[in-house]
Amino acid sequence: MMTFSPQLEQKFAKMLTSYPEGKKRSAVVPMLIYAQDEVGSITSELIDEVARRCEVTPLQVDEVVGYYSMLHRNPMGKYHVQVCTNISCLLVGGMELYEHACKKLGIGHKQVAADGQFSLEEVECMGACSWAPAVEINYDFHHHVTPEKLDQLIDGLRKAQ
Amino acid sequence: MAELVNLTINGQAIQAEKGTLLIEVARQNGIEIPAFCYYPGLTLQAACRMCLVEVEKTPKLQVGCTLPVADGMVVHTESDTVRQSRKGMIEFLLTNHPLDCPVCDKGGECELQDMTFRYGAGESRFTERKVHVDEQQWSPVVYFDAPRCILCYRCVRVCNEGIGVGALGVSNRGVISEIVPNRHDYLECDECGACIDICPVGALTSGSYRYQTRPWEMTHVGTICTHCGDGCRTTLGVRDDKIMRGNNRDSSGINGDFLCIKGRYAFDFVEHPERLQSPMLRNAAGEFEPISWSTAFATIAETFTAVKARRGKFGVVGSNHTTNEENYFLQKFARQGLGTKNIDHHRTGDLATFFDALSGKNAALATAGDLYTAKAVLVVGADLAQQHPLLSYQARANFRHHNAHIYAVTTGPVREDNQAIASVRVAAGGELAGVESLRDKLKAEGDLVIVFGDSIQGDGLRKLVAFGDSLGIPVKYVCLVDYSNSRGAFDMGLIPRDGGMSIEQMLAAKDLDVLWVVGANPLKNAALGSTNAFVIVQDLFMTETANHAHLVLPAASVYEKNGTVTNVCGEVQKLKQAVKVMGTKTDLEIMGSIAKEMNLNLGIWLPDKVFAEIRKTVHGYDVSLPVVDTGGAAPTMPLNGRVPALPGAIQSAGDTLFTSGSMSRYSKILNAVIESPGGLYGGKEPEVSAQSPTASGQMPGGTVQS
Amino acid sequence: MAKKLYNDPSPLETRILSARFGLENSESLTTYLAHDGFKAFRKAREMKPEQIIEEVKTSALRGRGGAGFPTGLKWSFVPRSSPKPKYIVINADESEPGTCKDRLLMEYDPHQMIEGILIAGLALDAHKGYLYIRGEYRYLIDHMDRAIAEAYAQGYLGKNILGTGFDFDLYTHSGAGAYECGEETALLDSLEGKRGIPRMKPPFPAVAGAWASPTLLNNVETFSAIPAIIRDGGAAFAALGTPKNGGTRLLCVSGHVNKPGVYEVPLGYPMLKFIEEIAGGIPGGKKLKAVIPGGSSCPILKADECDIPMDYDSLAKIGSMLGSGGMVVMDETTDMVKVALRIMRFYAHESCGWCIPCREGTTWLRKILQRFDEGGGRHEDVALLGELSKNMLGRTFCALGDAAAMPTISIVDKFADDFEKRLARDRQMVAV
């Protein structure tokens, strides 16, 4: 059995009551993503725990984990840098921005830097098309990002630690 | 009668029941609409898109596997557009398929190969790199080769819906979607292999069959599985007198697609090196020495004649695995040839009381088919999924297809709980009270099949039948017995009637002169009281009893003989010899030869001749020959008239999905599964616990409602 | 505090749904109430359910999620009298490339959408709503949770709303990264805790949707338009647009324009005028090459096809779609091979894998385009791209397959030159 922070436990308790009677399975996806944020990745222990809480088999959770692209079986960096290269971003330098990020962080798609601080992902459209190119670091959006601006962002985060 | 509609398919005027799926209507009329994901009886997927057809007045191609027929529909299944679409689908499918047909197990009987041949293109325009994943072993019997998989989801559905286990799922998405086992990298399941057989391609392969042969090198012999009382038909693939595989490839018989692990894999005891292959006589030093068959027959005939002449005491123990013909012949031999009433077999259900209680009731014997069609099924004191996998499967299918009401009154959680409208947990002995608590619900059912285990015997059994009678609805029964011909052994009269001795009495007797054991192991956990008894054993392997014997005869197994067997529901089915094991003889031939040596006239000992006699003389066995001869299951009639109670114990074998007495001990596959981490019950009794995932909790009244 | 908007508004907009964008504390219930908030709900509770639905029909509002299905008609399909509970599901998955409007509607004016949902609840006798928000919009989930809490606190959600005896509970639900979960039935599976695999239709969600109960599923913007429709009347809303294409909608313009952004205009607004005057024209005086009118699923338009009014029917007439309102503008320097490749990479990544043609087709197309882009193109590839796309079109389980096929077919068809140029360049490189 796993326990989470009091805040998360509270969230989960509320979550499990928000679906109709007997439909706890509905909490699987949100529970996984919130738990991942706290635990760092989707471990098999976490899968079993979510299965237990949502009254499904671990396989049913496992299937879900493989499907959603934001769920990771391996830990990402403390700062997960997601650069969009989809069409709107592509047209205004998204690809160059992504390549710049690779160089800056010294890693590629879905890789984690050696110090575990940063990870990088080339992502699909994330709903920032009119303010492209866009980057999302963890859950924070950054718009009209230029290579220089990205450097500043990353350097700022590095310094903050 | 459902409403009929008129439609045309390819210009052919067709009448069909409204709402039937187009793909079925077409097939019934000889028009093949190809499909991978569509599988009769399983939920619809509409995923493979092979069945797209043209329906006039609809702009897009329509999905034949999900489209209900309607009046006036005009369908084209072979138009240019349809053909082009199919060809396109196959081309898409083959892009990531490894095309390793020359070495693939499925080559020659692969649906993808056949479809490509029939509808596809000889050449692919795909020149890119294929997605590759290494082959994985998920259990001793299940291997998975992902690149061959076409994602038709048949395996996932058969496991989930058909078997009720749900051990397979799908992970990832898009082109890297993959079938995955429930324990991440291995399977924890019934190991039934249904997923392997239902796979249209060679993605799921069997641990025992893979890379062993080409399908066309085998002959296929349809016979009956010898492991439990359910009597599933299994088709044995045979090459050079070796059974290569078991499956039910033509979905014939009472089990359709179903087979459990034993039916599908546990034929390998046949070729176990410890099979007895020569008659053996204990020599002066007390050691077994091979002797010739003729010496063996002469020795036995001599002993039998002498003991009979001096009115000595015979004990005859028959088998619940041998054929009806053999059982019939054995009791005739005992009664007429040896003049003894001391004949019995290991009884696993109280059939005597059962038939007595049913006396005078017509149509009270449920067939395996009835479990699929009854409005309600009540399971009392039995774990069907463990001990009667086919019956469990039937009830589950009935629930899925007809919304049948399933009830379970058991001491522990059972798989039926997942479908049950009411599950009642009782302490051992409390079964009847549990049944009584369901009275009002059961009374409201249209009809009912009651299936009960050996905890219901004697008076309890009478009470259960009286309970059924009092419901005021049609009720049928299945009295569970364990082995492949337990039912036949009873029906053929391997029972101590008219004052004969039961097994226990024979073993206890101090003055037994001969103990003749045909395919049984009474001394497994018991001692023989008489020190002077000459013990003769016919069996496949050295058993505890054989170890006590003076003379041991190597017998042929069920897969090595012809004849008939009667399943737990009283349905007669035909066996067909698949292989021959050197040195062995069938029990019938052994008995016939002894009779001949003794100059007894017990009739011709050919299976067909004996069966003809059975049909004439055994009550209820005047069954339809065409049904039996064409591989069908012919129901027997219940006995009418009083059946006296019998002495001796009734005890079920307590086998599990992975065991069936000594035969299973000699099956490498079963042993491998028992030792692997994945068998759902690890070959052991399932744990009886309210915390098990199948039990939704124990309520104060002991009733779990869902 | 007045929040700085993501982009400056244009004086040419007709701001109905975005009327409160830019107001101080626009996201608060207090602001909302001070600016017409809940007037429509108060009006709706005096109306018969059929009247509400009739009003929505009159408005000629069409779904803003992509397919443009008439909203009033959809509402009328939900069996109000069903004994089963009825659910309202709000599609805030917003994943169609080029689209970023639902974000603003929730960020700046969450209560407008909530009011629209409540009105739907009144019309359909539904008492529970689930707001399915894509996982990447975590800040918006938190934001909506706050707005919902605020509404509960002031009696605009929960039991006996405003003393009407009407109960309604609204919950947020997070996705976790899957475009396919925007497809309505895949969304429902996802909401039920499963892989986002689309469902067979029929039954339609209106009859058997979430947890097999009747379910109304609409896009964020669709719900956000409801208060204005009820408040000012369906006819007034309809009058803003063109026949059968009622009202205004938020268009997200991106790509090669001087003022990319989200702008609200009436349906039927001329596309070229929109690009030139509202979006500020193309930077550097370059020429227009192509426009994706409503998100990456829509067939692409060549510059000479762009002189049209932007409404569902006009775009359908020239073989494209208004989709989700994600307009991507491309100037003459744009390399269509790269565009086609990037679009196909997206669909191959997002295909759920359920059906053969989409699963295998998208990946095959992606691989061909990738090879082509990397200089390994062959002459016959161009025809193959079109043919394979056509083998998917209309034959997949859900519309994602079409969404992948349509832009490809239109690109190879309309911009075959770009592919030829690449081949010529490749040949030259080999020659050198």
Ligand SMILES: Cc1cc2nc3c(=O)[nH]c(=O)nc-3n(C[C@H](O)[C@H](O)[C@H](O)COP(=O)(O)O)c2cc1C
């Ligand atoms: C592949 C696919 C993705 C979709 N994604 C979205 C989406 O992100 N948001 C959305 O509102 N509708 C999306 N849709 C459309 C929905 O299926 C549905 O039509 C819509 O949400 C209904 O709401 P509306 O009638 O208000 O437009 C998508 C459809 C498809 C086929």
Ligand code: SF4
């Ligand atoms: S078109 Fe097929 S594979 Fe693609 S997303 Fe839809 S169902 Fe899934």
Ligand code: FES
């Ligand atoms: S059989 Fe119809 S889609 Fe597969």
